[in-house]
Amino acid sequence: MILEVARLLTDWFNDPVQGVAARLNSTVTRDAGEPLPAIGTIADQTRNNLVAQTKYPTTPGIAVNVRQLPLLDGNTQNVSADGIADILVRVCRSEKDSKIAARDSSYILRAIAQSWRAFNLDTRIRNQIQVYACVELAVAPNFEVEENLIHTGAVAGKLRFRDIAVP
Amino acid sequence: VATIQTDADIDFMLKDAGVPVSLGNSRTYGIFRHASEMESDGQGGFVPAHHLILTIRQGTLSGVAEDVDVLIDGTSYRVRSVLPPSRKLVRVAVAG
Numbered sequence: 529m530i531l532e533v534a535r536l537l538t539d540w541f542n543d544p545v546q547g548v549a550a551r552l553n554s555t556v557t558r559d560a561g562e563p564l565p566a567i568g569t570i571a572d573q574t575r576n577n578l579v580a581q582t583k584y585p586t587t588p589g590i591a592v593n594v595r596q597l598p599l600l601d602g603n604t605q606n607v608s609a610d611g612i613a614d615i616l617v618r619v620c621r622s623e624k625d626s627k628i629a630a631r632d633s634s635y636i637l638r639a640i641a642q643s644w645r646a647f648n649l650d651t652r653i654r655n656q657i658q659v660y661a662c663v664e665l666a667v668a669p670n671f672e673v674e675e676n677l678i679h680t681g682a683v684a685g686k687l688r689f690r691d692i693a694v695p
Numbered sequence: 696v697a698t699i700q701t702d703a704d705i706d707f708m709l710k711d712a713g714v715p716v717s718l719g720n721s722r723t724y725g726i727f728r729h730a731s732e733m734e735s736d737g738q739g740g741f742v743p744a745h746h747l748i749l750t751i752r753q754g755t756l757s758g759v760a761e762d763v764d765v766l767i768d769g770t771s772y773r774v775r776s777v778l779p780p781s782r783k784l785v786r787v788a789v790a791g
Contacts, residue, residue: 674734675775676745677790678742680742
């Protein structure tokens, strides 16, 4: 369940048409004179060692982690195969100028939100895990590691899914 | 055991063990130390944090302040924080 949801979303973010880079290039408009920010590697915890260790795949980079997975199995008379995947998509970059990092992170977080909303327009299935609704989507506050160059931001979301292999 | 007491003692030590530092026309010497560790990224994960600390004698680098660039051993760094002085020494956190 963790694997399928994380990979579905990560593959979507890497999609050449609907992904983050594509959104950043097309539907995220920028103020005049501001360059296209580099996004680096987008990876999830099941296919990248660093992301599995809650680090970043690259700097700059985007890490997709499933934080927790409450399962909706409260009704014993009618077993539910549904759950909610709590997902955190973290963005990091290294810039001497903090304001540049904050600016670029803002554009990238908007691109992630746009890409994620497009993901939500249809059900997505992998290994019989069906993601069928997004019940929460939020951009977290940016963060600058003290006395360092690293600047981070995040988009958090909750996706409802169903294990359709459950009889 | 010699005791470092005077400005000249400190300057000798910093010149002997340190690196050249400049800001505009102001020039001095300082000890430049690096330390790396994993720190919270504020989002539930971790990032490698590189702490760069320059130690100079107080009053020897005119204009040193947050958000200015200093040249340390030939490389430009941005001052993040000027930490409160300890006796005659000032520690400056830089990034670059």
